[in-house]
Structures are given as structure tokens and as C-alpha cells.
Amino acid sequence: MPRTVLIVDDHAGFRASARRLLEANGFEVVGEAADGQSGIASARNLKPDLVLLDIQLPDLDGFAVAAEIASSGDSPPAIVLTSTRSAAEFGGLVVESGALGFVPKSELSGRALRDLIA
Amino acid sequence: MPRGVNLLDDPPTWLLWLTGLAGLAAGMATVPLLLDNQRVEVGPAFATLALLSGWSYIGGGIVAWRQRPSSRIGLLMVAVGFAWAASAASLSSQPTVFIIGVAIGNVSTVLLFQLLLTFPDGRLRTRNERMLAGAAWVSGLVLQLPTLLFQAFPDPDLCVNCPSNPILLVDSPTATELLGLLQAVIAVPAVLGLIVLLIRRWKGASDAQRGTYAPVLWSGGVVLLLVALQLTGLVFGLNDVASGAIVPLILVAFLLVPFAFLAGLLRTHLSREMAVSRLLARLRELSVEGGELRDLLAEALGDPSLELGYWFPPVSGYVDQDGRPLDLVQEESDRYLSVVESKERRIAVLVCDPALARQTQLVDAVGAAAALALENERLEAELRARVAELRASRIRIVEGADAERRRLERDLHDGAQQQLVVSALSLRMARDSLATDPAGAAALLDQAATDLDLATSELRELARGIHPAVLSDRGLGAGLQALADRTPLTVELSEPPAGRFPAGVEAAAYYLVAEALTNVARYAEASRVRIAVIHRDSCLEVTVDDDGVGGADPADGSGLRGLSDRVSALDGQFEVLSPPGEGTTVRAVIPCAS
Numbered sequence: 254m255p256r257t258v259l260i261v262d263d264h265a266g267f268r269a270s271a272r273r274l275l276e277a278n279g280f281e282v283v284g285e286a287a288d289g290q291s292g293i294a295s296a297r298n299l300k301p302d303l304v305l306l307d308i309q310l311p312d313l314d315g316f317a318v319a320a321e322i323a324s325s326g327d328s329p330p331a332i333v334l335t336s337t338r339s340a341a342e343f344g345g346l347v348v349e350s351g352a353l354g355f356v357p358k359s360e361l362s363g364r365a366l367r368d369l370i371a
Numbered sequence: 372m373p374r375g376v377n378l379l380d381d382p383p384t385w386l387l388w389l390t391g392l393a394g395l396a397a398g399m400a401t402v403p404l405l406l407d408n409q410r411v412e413v414g415p416a417f418a419t420l421a422l423l424s425g426w427s428y429i430g431g432g433i434v435a436w437r438q439r440p441s442s443r444i445g446l447l448m449v450a451v452g453f454a455w456a457a458s459a460a461s462l463s464s465q466p467t468v469f470i471i472g473v474a475i476g477n478v479s480t481v482l483l484f485q486l487l488l489t490f491p492d493g494r495l496r497t498r499n500e501r502m503l504a505g506a507a508w509v510s511g512l513v514l515q516l517p518t519l520l521f522q523a524f525p526d527p528d529l530c531v532n533c534p535s536n537p538i539l540l541v542d543s544p545t546a547t548e549l550l551g552l553l554q555a556v557i558a559v560p561a562v563l564g565l566i567v568l569l570i571r572r573w574k575g576a577s578d579a580q581r582g583t584y585a586p587v588l589w590s591g592g593v594v595l596l597l598v599a600l601q602l603t604g605l606v607f608g609l610n611d612v613a614s615g616a617i618v619p620l621i622l623v624a625f626l627l628v629p630f631a632f633l634a635g636l637l638r639t640h641l642s643r644e645m646a647v648s649r650l651l652a653r654l655r656e657l658s659v660e661g662g663e664l665r666d667l668l669a670e671a672l673g674d675p676s677l678e679l680g681y682w683f684p685p686v687s688g689y690v691d692q693d694g695r696p697l698d699l700v701q702e703e704s705d706r707y708l709s710v711v712e713s714k715e716r717r718i719a720v721l722v723c724d725p726a727l728a729r730q731t732q733l734v735d736a737v738g739a740a741a742a743l744a745l746e747n748e749r750l751e752a753e754l755r756a757r758v759a760e761l762r763a764s765r766i767r768i769v770e771g772a773d774a775e776r777r778r779l780e781r782d783l784h785d786g787a788q789q790q791l792v793v794s795a796l797s798l799r800m801a802r803d804s805l806a807t808d809p810a811g812a813a814a815l816l817d818q819a820a821t822d823l824d825l826a827t828s829e830l831r832e833l834a835r836g837i838h839p840a841v842l843s844d845r846g847l848g849a850g851l852q853a854l855a856d857r858t859p860l861t862v863e864l865s866e867p868p869a870g871r872f873p874a875g876v877e878a879a880a881y882y883l884v885a886e887a888l889t890n891v892a893r894y895a896e897a898s899r900v901r902i903a904v905i906h907r908d909s910c911l912e913v914t915v916d917d918d919g920v921g922g923a924d925p926a927d928g929s930g931l932r933g934l935s936d937r938v939s940a941l942d943g944q945f946e947v948l949s950p951p952g953e954g955t956t957v958r959a960v961i962p963c964a965s
Contacts, residue, residue: 266822267789271796362803
């Protein structure tokens with residue numbers, strides 16, 4: 254059961270909220286990153302089990318970051334993409350990027366994550 | 372214009388008569404000197420020649436002065452005649468009169484030099500021309516005077532039975548030789564320089580112009596060359612040869628110049644009449660359009676490089692045939708510009724070859740003949756320019772609206788939407804932990820409430836950016852006060868006009884002040900901003916000025932450009948005055964007829 258999580262999102266409020274939610278659901282948040290570049294770097298350094306990755310990032314496209322993380326190292330972390338926008342806007346891009354799945358931010362919950370991971 | 376100048380430019384008949392009588396008198400005064408003098412044997416032939424020369428210059432000069440008042444050639448010719456008459460004083464036996472005659476003896480030649488230099492309009496225009504004229508005057512007059520301080524008369528080489536020199540300081544042949552050498556050293560290159568300049572002018576002239584130049588240049592040129600020859604001869608001591616052979620030649624050539632000039636004048640007059648009447652005939656029979664008008668005018672002027680500019684009032688400048696702005700103060704700054712006006716309204720400008728600067732009357736006549744056709748072309752060009760500007764501003768407005776929407780979406784997404792998502796998460800977590808951890812759930816609910824407040828204020832800001840409610844509800848004064856309150860700068864807001872104005876006008880004024888304040892806060896490094904709105908002549912005048920660094924350019928950022936479009940869409944006027952280092956003033960005048 255994946256335990257460690259890296260949160261990559263440029264909104265500090267959401268990072269704090271997500272951290273609370275994840276910790277209340279038994280996950281351990283090992284790091285936070287506010288943009289794509291530092292997200293890639295943190296994923297490489299901290300080797301979390303899971304990365305919660307916002308698609309709208311200030312410097313890079315979330316899908317590009319996901320592809321980068323998914324193809325790095327021996328056992329790359331599982332990636333869950335998230336956004337304030339709806340899944341319909343992204344179509345097949347989620348799967349193509351190598352991410353595990355997509356959760357809209359407003360529906361983020363422990364169960365949603367566990368359903369994806371399982 | 373001072374009255375004195377008018378007298379010269381538009382000589383009244385009495386002045387011409389007066390000059391003529393003075394010339395007659397001057398000539399008569401020289402007769403006793405010529406025939407009765409003790410020094411030189413002057414035969415009746417020579418005397419007649421000399422007298423005729425003087426009178427020809429004065430008479431020809433008067434004719435020229437009357438016919439071509441805008442040209443100074445006439446006056447120069449008259450001056451040559453009088454100077455020539457005055458130089459007869461050197462034949463006198465009276466020492467004072469004699470020395471004066473010798474002192475100014477070269478002035479007529481110098482004036483002839485200047486005449487050739489500035490033919491046909493009599494004015495010194497370029498630096499080269501001024502330098503050459505200066506050289507001639509220095510050599511002919513300025514250096515002549517000190518020479519006389521050291522030249523003893525009578526002199527065995529120059530004149531044996533002339534009276535003594537009353538202003539002799541010290542008899543120094545060395546000094547006089549040196550000064551004389553200096554005079555020659557300046558004069559000969561000056562004459563050569565003049566010849567070169569005249570040849571260059573000849574090369575650049577059209578056939579019609581050459582017909583005008585030829586007689587004067589040939590005769591005048593011959594005179595000057597002979598004078599230069601004589602000077603060279605004097606320097607090398609070939610006195611007798613010089614005097615004996617050259618002087619009569621010089622006199623004959625000198626006499627021919629005014630007649631040559633009158634011949635050239637007649638030719639010009641005729642060819643100009645022909646050019647203009649040809650042009651008028653063509654304009655009358657064809658309906659001229661497009662580039663044809665330019666071609667017709669170019670042909671009438673003999674200038675294939677002619678360009679036309681049409682007056683476009685909205686920008687207070689000229690545009691070309693397609694309505695594109697014409698920049699006249701450019702590399703072609705030596706082109707001759709002639710403005711065509713009708714009933715005191717500017718119509719067009721003729722951008723001509725620099726050589727036409729000497730033929731102002733021809734250019735004026737052509738411009739006047741074509742005024743009607745030019746006005747038609749001008750209206751078409753103005754129409755095209757306005758259409759082009761409208762098209763461009765429409766595109767800018769649409770693009771501006773799209774950019775504005777994109778910005779809104781981004782602001783909503785990054786701000787309010789994120790806050791709401793976070794609130795939703797907090798609420799869900801509170802729900803989940805309600806049973807197991809009521810205290811924690813309560814804390815989460817408090818958090819959610821705070822986040823919702825933040826979201827609300829984000830939305831409020833956004834809404835104000837979309838449209839400021841205070842403006843619609845309470846009017847321009849309240850709206851501007853709200854802007855002034857929100858900005859970190861020190862603002863002096865003067866009392867705005869009472870009452871309401873059309874919504875579009877109020878909005879334009881509001882956004883102008885908002886944008887101006889944003890720019891001041893961002894770029895101006897100012898300490899004070901003044902906002903003034905005045906209702907005057909059924910227009911709203913909005914002015915924002917600051918004491919910052921200046922240097923704002925509406926062409927740079929789209930903010931000021933968008934304001935300019937908005938103001939001109941309301942038929943108003945918008946201007947930005949921002950000299951670097953002197954602060955910025957943004958002003959709009961918006962009609963609000965209701």
C-alpha cells in the first residue's frame with residue numbers, strides 16, 4: 254500500500270488542504286513543490302510512492318512533468334493528476350502521459366485515491 | 372513681416388523710378404571723371420562702354436526686380452551697377468575721392484561673383500555657397516582696405532600720376548605684395564570653386580533650366596575667369612600685358628552679362644508659361660486619377676523625382692496617395708518642399724528636387740494650376756487613411772476584448788476557483804471527521820469559512836475589474852474617488868463635475884484614470900498624481916498628470932493604445948505628453964452632447 258506522497262501544485266492553500274486530507278487518510282506527505290521543475294527534482298530525490306500532480310503549473314505543462322517523472326529511474330512513483338478543470342477537457346492525455354489517473358480537485362478524498370491505486 | 376522687407380519683396384513703382392533716376396545720376400556723375408581726368412587717357416569709346424555697362428546693370432536689375440520680386444537677383448544687379456559707377460572715383464585727382472574709389476574698386480566684381488553664385492534666385496542657401504561668397508568678399512573688400520595702409524601712391528608700377536594716398540600708414544612694398552598675394556590666393560580658388568559649382572549645377576539641371584542658366588553663366592563666367600587671370604598676372608608681375616590685353620576683354624564680357632541675364636529671364640518666363648498652360652490644358656481635358664497627376668506635375672516641373680503628399684488633418688501631417696503617413700523630416704531633408712494651399716487651407720505638398728528651390732515661381736504656378744485636382748486626390752487619400760485606421764482600430768478592439776477574457780479566465784482559475792476547491796475539501800474532511808473528531812471538524816469548518824471569505828473577496832475584485840459597480844450606481848465622482856483611495860500613490864483629485872454623463876463617456880473617463888494610475892504606480896516613480904475632470908463646451912476633459920520620469924509612449928504598451936481607441940470610438944481626442952524626465956500627462960477630450 255503506497256504511503257509516501259509528493260504534492261506538486263502552485264497554490265499554497267491547496268497544498269495545505271491536500272496535506273491535511275492525505276495525512277488524515279493515513280498517507281505520509283514527504284514533500285511539496287510549487288512548480289514543474291522542482292517537482293521533477295523532488296520526485297527524483299525523495300522517491301515517493303505517489304505524486305499528486307496539478308496539471309496547471311506556472312512553468313511546465315503537467316502532462317509533460319508526468320511523462321518526465323514516469324520515465325525516470327527504475328521504479329518511478331505512481332502519478333495522480335489533478336485540476337480545477339474537469340476530466341472531459343483532457344481526453345486521452347491523462348493515459349498517454351503515463352499517469353495512473355485523474356481526480357478533480359474538488360472531489361479529492363482518501364477513497365478516490367485508494368480506488369485509483371488499487 | 373516688417374515693412375522694410377515688404378518694400379524689397381514687392382517694390383512699389385515709385386521705388387523703381389527712384390532707383391532708375393539715381394542710376395542715371397550716378398552714371399552722369401562719372402562722365403566728367405571719365406573724360407576729364409588727369410591720369411588715364413580715356414577715349415570716348417571706352418567711356419561709352421563703361422557708362423553703358425553701369426546703366427545696363429542698373430536698368431536690367433530694375434527690370435529683374437520688378438519681374439521676379441521674390442528673387443534677389445534684380446537687387447544684386449542694381450548693386451553691381453552702382454558699385455561700378457562708384458569705382459570711377461578712382462579716376463579722380465582728389466586724394467580722398469581717389470582712395471575711396473580704389474578701396475571699393477573690386478566691389479562690383481564681388482557682387483557679380485555673388486550674382487553668379489546665387490543665380491537665379493539671388494539667395495545664399497548652402498554652406499558651400501556662403502563660404503564662397505565669404506571668400507570673395509574677404510579678398511575683394513576686406514583685404515583691400517589694409518593693403519591701402521601700406522601702398523604709397525603714386526606708384527611706378529600701378530599709376531604714375533594719381534594723387535597721394537591720404538591714409539598711408541607706412542610705405543611697405545613687402546606688406547602690399549603679401550596682402551596682394553593673399554587676395555589672389557583667396558580669390559583664384561574661389562573663382563575656380565564657383566566654376567566647379569556652376570558646372571555641377573548645370574549637370575543637375577533639366578533642359579529647360581539649362582536654357583535659362585546658359586547665357587548668364589557663360590558671360591559671367593568669362594568675366595570672372597578673365598579677372599582671375601588678371602590677378603594671377605599681377606602677382607607674377609606681368610602688369611603691362613595684363614592691363615593692355617585683358618581689361619578690354621573683361622569690359623566687353625562685363626557689359627554682356629545683364630543682356631544675357633535678360634535673355635535668360637525671357638526664356639524662363641516663356642518656358643514657364645508654356646509648362647503651366649500645357650498642364651492646365653491636360654488637367655482640363657482628362658479626368659486625372661491615380662499616379663497620373665503626379666506624372667503630369669513632374670513633367671511640367673521637369674522633375675521626375677517629384678513626390679506628392681496630401682494634407683491629412685487628423686494627424687496634422689501629410690499622407691501619400693494610399694493614405695500612408697509621409698515622413699518629410701527624413702534622409703531627404705534637402706528636398707525642396709512647396710505647400711499648395713487654396714483659400715488658406717492646406718491641400719498638398721510637392722516634394723521636389725533641390726534644384727527647384729531656385730525656381731520657386733515655377734513650382735508655385737504649377738501647384739496653383741493643379742490645386743483643384745490635388746484637392747480631389749487629397750480627399751481620396753484622406754478617405755483611404757481613415758478607412759485604414761478604422762480597420763486597424765476595430766482589430767485592436769476585438770483582440771483587446773479577447774485578451775481581456777483570457778485574463779479574466781486566468782484570474783478566476785488561479786484565484787477564486789482554487790479558494791472554492793480548498794473550501795470544498797475542508798468541508799468534506801470536516802464531514803468525514805464529524806463523528807470521530809468533533810473538535811477537529813470544528814476547526815476545519817472555521818478554515819472553510821475563512822477560505823470562502825477569501826474566495827468572495829477575490830470575486831469582488833474581479834467583478835470590479837469587469838465593471839465597477841460604484842461607477843454605475845453613484846457616478847463618475849464616486850468612481851474616481853474609489854480609484855484614488857485604492858491606489859498607494861498620493862493623489863490630488865479635483866472636484867469632478869456634478870451630474871451624470873452618458874454611460875460610455877463615464878466608463879471611458881473611469882478606465883482612463885484607472886489605466887493611467889496603474890501606469891504611474893508601475894513605471895513613473897512619481898511622488899504625486901493629479902486627476903482633473905472638467906465639463907467644458909459639452910465635452911468632458913479628463914487629465915491625469917504625474918511628476919515622475921516621463922518617457923511614456925502610447926505605441927509601446929497596449930494599455931494606452933486601447934484607451935486611445937476607446938476615446939476615438941467616442942469621437943474624442945486622446946493625447947499623451949511625456950518628455951523624458953519631466954513627468955507624464957494623459958489627456959482625453961470626450962464629447963458628451965447630452
